[in-house]
Amino acid sequence: MAGDLVERGGVRVTQIETTRRVKALVPFHQHAPHVVSMRFRRYAMLTIAFHSMARGNFMPAPYKVAVLVGSLRKKSFNRMLANALSELARPELSLDIVEIGALPFYNDDLEADAPAPWLAVRERLAAADAVLFVTPEYNRSVPAVLKNAVDVLSRPFGSSVLRGKPAAVVSASPGAMGGFGASHHLRQSLVCLGVNVMASPEAYVGNVTALFDDNGALNHAATTEFLKRFVGAFHAWIARLSKS
Numbered sequence: 001m002a003g004d005l006v007e008r009g010g011v012r013v014t015q016i017e018t019t020r021r022v023k024a025l026v027p028f029h030q031h032a033p034h035v036v037s038m039r040f041r042r043y044a045m046l047t048i049a050f051h052s053m054a055r056g057n058f059m060p061a062p063y064k065v066a067v068l069v070g071s072l073r074k075k076s077f078n079r080m081l082a083n084a085l086s087e088l089a090r091p092e093l094s095l096d097i098v099e100i101g102a103l104p105f106y107n108d109d110l111e112a113d114a115p116a117p118w119l120a121v122r123e124r125l126a127a128a129d130a131v132l133f134v135t136p137e138y139n140r141s142v143p144a145v146l147k148n149a150v151d152v153l154s155r156p157f158g159s160s161v162l163r164g165k166p167a168a169v170v171s172a173s174p175g176a177m178g179g180f181g182a183s184h185h186l187r188q189s190l191v192c193l194g195v196n197v198m199a200s201p202e203a204y205v206g207n208v209t210a211l212f213d214d215n216g217a218l219n220h221a222a223t224t225e226f227l228k229r230f231v232g233a234f235h236a237w238i239a240r241l242s243k244s
């Protein structure tokens with residue numbers, strides 16, 4: 001976004017500054033036809049971007065994170081949490097909820113002519129740099145809708161779009177244990193699927209009903225600080241795995 005400020009290696013650069021530097025170059029070509037000027041402008045932009053990158057002085061594109069929410073409720077606290085995480089993760093991470101409520105139950109017989117919602121969700125996940133799971137706990141385990149999504153994404157055998165992806169799990173509950181059981185049942189499946197789940201920090205958000213205002217906005221300072229640290233660690237985790 002224009003005016004956004006980035007700090008890399010102690011040097012600060014803003015989008016506005018880049019634009020100013022391009023404009024400063026343009027007058028040399030004021031005599032040229034418009035099309036030449038536009039070409040020159042594009043060339044100047046690319047040159048500056050190249051030199052900025054060479055100096056390590058640029059704003060990298062955010063990592064694309066597919067978010068799977070384990071609740072279908074309109075007023076789901078986990079969805080509120082996912083939205084709050086999305087706000088806190090910017091600009092390094094771009095969080096995007098992938099809807100999983102309309103996925104037909106996994107059935108191997110359907111693979112020969114796989115249902116369109118399966119293909120769509122597999123495509124979304126394949127295009128993502130990482131996955132974030134935000135889930136309630138149902139009967140000390142993973143809600144069926146989320147387990148079904150994991151099953152759909154893990155197949156066909158040998159073509160799982162989850163394999164090797166950096167991932168993190170956040171669970172939340174009105175209870176004090178914050179969905180600990182769901183988080184670990186989910187981790188069990190993810191480990192078996194070769195998903196690179198961030199081990200720590202762990203995030204079990206307890207007493208979740210007390211953390212949001214009537215508009216669904218997070219209004220609890222300590223939780224906000226904790227979640228900021230969590231998304232910071234997740235960003236570092238994704239960056240580390242993306243380099244290797």
Ligand SMILES: Cc1cc2nc3c(=O)[nH]c(=O)nc-3n(C[C@H](O)[C@H](O)[C@H](O)COP(=O)(O)O)c2cc1C
Binds near residue numbers: 137139
């Ligand atoms: C079928 C079912 C089972 C539940 N089991 C648990 C449980 O094991 N542990 C827990 O902390 N909460 C449990 N709950 C309560 C949920 O944590 C609570 O409804 C929560 O708000 C659901 O998340 P959501 O607000 O994102 O929909 C259960 C709720 C349902 C509907």
